């Protein structure tokens with residue numbers, strides 16, 4: 001067999017592409033994973049690193065639970081920055097408190113460990129929380145977090161050493177992808193040609209290189225998120241994934257709670273909702289605290305309109321809300337950045353199959369760190385079963 005021929009070529013080494021490559025290699029497929037940049041720098045490294053199945057609905061909850069187990073298994077073999085320090089949803093008013101009670105009931109039915117915490121218990125466990133904000137909490141002790149700025153590099157290192165059949169090649173932009181007879185032909189920016197039985201395209205929010213007309217008509221929307229990182233605060237106790245009232249009002253797992261459709265948005269939250277803001281905190285290993293996020297949207301063919309600048313008004317509004325939730329004396333922001341991800345208004349993920357050989361898998365939205373490990377396993381099974 002030609003040494004440039006693979007069972008599978010995966011385009012894009014974000015978390016979604018990397019887990020597709022991982023699961024295919026686990027089935028003993030010969031896999032080539034191509035990444036356009038020297039190292040991935042998009043959504044997969046710009047996020048919080050919160051692995052929160054508790055926030056997901058339906059099969060995405062299951063994908064998240066599977067991913068969590070997989071992250072833990074890999075961490076037991078090699079340090080990929082996974083820490084099991086749980087997720088806490090902090091309710092700030094009666095409506096949010098009602099929703100966490102209802103989600104607890106649903107999680108009990110599923111057999112997924114969850115604990116309702118009183119205000120006093122929350123304040124004892126997370127002393128940085130303000131008593132004036134916190135009414136009660138819902139805690140998921142099994143959940144984990146990652147360091148987004150290192151996880152993918154460690155995961156790629158681990159996977160390429162674990163699987164002899166997996167080759168990772170950065171600095172390689174895929175410019176052409178077409179079915180020729182029984183194979184798919186890939187051409188790169190370097191003029192190299194590779195062939196494979198199957199290609200999976202996990203291009204994140206990059207829509208200007210491959211299949212541009214398909215993407216232009218796909219209905220995909222790109223979201224820009226403002227993020228901030230504080231200087232290190234070793235003495236601030238804010239461990240784990242800390243999710244707050246607006247997240248309870250936003251995350252899909254709450255949609256099926258009986259009271260969800262009855263709650264309204266109080267006046268003081270309207271300005272935050274305008275920018276799609278919900279406040280999350282993730283304390284990193286270096287003791288800095290990631291704070292976010294907001295959401296601005298543009299259709300796939302108008303991504304440029306989202307701009308390159310961070311709207312400072314959004315950051316100010318976010319920090320004002322963060323100050324209502326936690327007390328961080330002399331808060332100093334060390335850096336801020338924009339993250340972008342693709343999503344579809346009506347689909348949980350975009351799956352487009354071309355001649356049963358090229359499989360586009362993108363627009364996983366804001367749930368990719370949590371659910372890619374599980375979703376990619378199912379996706380690989382389906383793709384290789386449908387020969």
Ligand SMILES: Cc1cc2nc3c(=O)[nH]c(=O)nc-3n(C[C@H](O)[C@H](O)[C@H](O)COP(=O)(O)OP(=O)(O)OC[C@H]3O[C@@H](n4cnc5c(N)ncnc54)[C@H](O)[C@@H]3O)c2cc1C
Nearest residue numbers: 012014015016036042044047048050174204339368369370
């Ligand atoms: C600010 C922010 C916060 C978030 N927080 C969380 C969180 O806490 N928990 C959670 O579960 N999810 C979170 N998410 C969502 C999560 O980060 C994404 O769902 C996930 O990273 C998407 O992974 P991906 O592989 O699809 O895309 P990407 O990470 O964008 O990767 C796509 C890769 O494909 C490469 N590529 C594209 N085109 C080509 C080409 N032609 N040739 C070669 N390479 C190509 C790109 O260079 C890129 O590296 C967040 C996202 C953002 C932006």
